[in-house]
Amino acid sequence: MKYRHVILIVVLILVIDQAVKIWVKTHMYMQQEIPVxxxxxxxxxxxNEGMAYGLKFGGEFGKIILTLFRLIAVIVGFVYMKKLIAEKYSRGLLICGSLILAGATGNLIDSMFYGMIFNDSLGYNVAQLFPKEGGYGTFLHGRVVDMLYFPIYEGVLPKWIPFKGGDTFIFFRPxxxxxxxxxxTGVITILLFQKRFFGRHMEPKESTNSIASDTAA
Structure with a gap:
């Protein structure tokens, strides 16, 4: 797998991600719901102001720190992918790394630019792209657009569960x-198949150490 293949995967996911976000932002108002x-x-x-799945981090200052951290992580990620390709790591690992990079870049774009290029979606207002009056925020203060909701199961938690017993339970709520x-997808797949992804590159080191020990003996 070559570096251009990584770029192609990242660009493909970015185009889909941003196209969906822009459509939602310019066709729906906040909290509007369309059944699929x-x-x-x-x-x-x-x-959301912060991390994936609506998590938050430290107010306005935390927002800037989080966005800058994402930017640094994305830059380091692309550099590290070059290293993995040069060392001929498995195609599966490179694809997973590409997915993670694409996702991080997609949310980074929201955080960096959406405040500048969209106005607000509060109330029943549908946002405009590049409004004349300017955006709802400044550079690094954009909000991440979320829209995929899968409430697959809804029920009531058993009363014997401490603190939450009797509460309504929805899976999947975020x-x-x-x-x-x-x-x-990238992170979970790496965790599930880490031995397959990294095993071949650990074996030569173990063999070298073993040969060195035998020679010393």
């Missing part, structure tokens, strides 16, 4: 986007 498959899949428009899905 009733009872288990909805397009539900929300925005609203996320394609970038989040790409990151999660």
């Amino acid at each position: 498959f009733p009872n288990w899949f909805f397009i539900h428009f929300i925005e 609203v996320f986007n394609i970038a989040d899905a790409a990151i999660s």
Whole structure:
């Protein structure tokens, strides 16, 4: 697998991610919900200030730190991918790395630029792209657009569960986007297949150490 293949995967996911986000932002107002498959899949428009799946981090200053951290992580990630390709790591690992990079870049674009290029979606207002009056925020202060909602199961937790017993339970409650899905897919796949992805590159080191020990003996 070559570096251009990594770039191609990243660009493909970015185009899909940004196209969906821009459509949602310019066609829906905040908290609007469109059923795709009733009872288990909805397009539900929300925005978040922080990390994936609506997590937050430290207010306005934390928002800037998080965005800058994402930017550094993406730059380091592309450099590291070159290293993995040069050392001929498995295609599966490189694809997973590409998914993670694409997802991180997708949410980084929101955080860096969406505040400048969109106005607000509050109330029943549908945002405009590049509005004359300017955006709702400044550079690094954009909000990440989320829209994928899969409330596959809804029920009530058993009363014997401490603190939460009797509460309504929804699986899967978080609203996320394609970038989040790409990151999660890449990370989970690496965790599941790490021995296959990294094993071949660990063996030569172990063999070299073994030969060195035999020679010393």
